[in-house]
Amino acid sequence: MKFFIDTANLDQIREAQSLGVLDGVTTNPSLMAKEGITGEKNIIQHYIDICEIVDGDVSAEVISVDFKGMVEEGKILAALHPQIVVKIPMIEDGVKALKYFSDEGIKTNCTLIFSAGQALLAAKAGATYMSPFIGRLDDISTDGLNLIQEIRDIYDNYGFETQILAASIRHTMHVIECAKIGADVMTGPLSSIKGLLKHPLTDIGLAKFLEDYKKGN
Numbered sequence: 001m002k003f004f005i006d007t008a009n010l011d012q013i014r015e016a017q018s019l020g021v022l023d024g025v026t027t028n029p030s031l032m033a034k035e036g037i038t039g040e041k042n043i044i045q046h047y048i049d050i051c052e053i054v055d056g057d058v059s060a061e062v063i064s065v066d067f068k069g070m071v072e073e074g075k076i077l078a079a080l081h082p083q084i085v086v087k088i089p090m091i092e093d094g095v096k097a098l099k100y101f102s103d104e105g106i107k108t109n110c111t112l113i114f115s116a117g118q119a120l121l122a123a124k125a126g127a128t129y130m131s132p133f134i135g136r137l138d139d140i141s142t143d144g145l146n147l148i149q150e151i152r153d154i155y156d157n158y159g160f161e162t163q164i165l166a167a168s169i170r171h172t173m174h175v176i177e178c179a180k181i182g183a184d185v186m187t188g189p190l191s192s193i194k195g196l197l198k199h200p201l202t203d204i205g206l207a208k209f210l211e212d213y214k215k216g217n
């Protein structure tokens with residue numbers, strides 16, 4: 001399972017990278033705005049800065065909602081750095097853009113997936129990744145993890161190579177449940193990654209080992 005961090009915060013990206021388990025980064029316009037990154041020039045530079053911190057794929061989202069605009073914008077984003085993945089919304093023109101970039105050999109991440117039907121379309125269009133937002137489904141009393149399972153079953157039925165990028169992860173149990181189902185990637189906040197290492201018995205056990213070592217020396 002690949003671990004992506006879902007943030008535009010460079011300090012958090014550096015911290016996740018320093019753990020040695022980070023495989024990539026996802027961003028979106030809201031995450032950029034949260035860090036105060038506005039204006040085309042600054043946003044572009046920020047993508048480059050992120051690519052220079054991490055080794056893996058970095059999703060950069062288009063703002064256009066028409067095919068021509070998405071293609072123009074996506075080409076500019078893809079040319080910024082070899083690690084850039086063009087993030088495209090699941091709308092009609094987005095499906096056309098996914099197919100266009102797939103034919104051009106440019107990596108894509110189809111975002112804002114909330115149903116198995118949308119996931120099927122993203123795979124048919126040749127998306128590299130597609131992002132079902134499980135936390136946002138949970139927020140409206142719909143089982144987000146069930147969607148991951150449905151998509152896993154459908155993709156396995158036909159051998160689709162599109163990677164399931166479980167997004168809108170809110171906590172460590174989302175990560176663990178997605179791993180059990182077989183999501184290819186998860187993207188979440190730093191807390192959802194660092195939370196995985198916590199266990200009180202580890203802390204108690206380590207304290208005891210250190211105490212006993214001291215007794216013998």
Ligand code: E4P
Nearest residue numbers: 006026027028136167168169
């Ligand atoms: C995915 O690529 C999105 O950036 C993200 O996971 C959305 O998560 P949220 O629902 O916490 O905003």
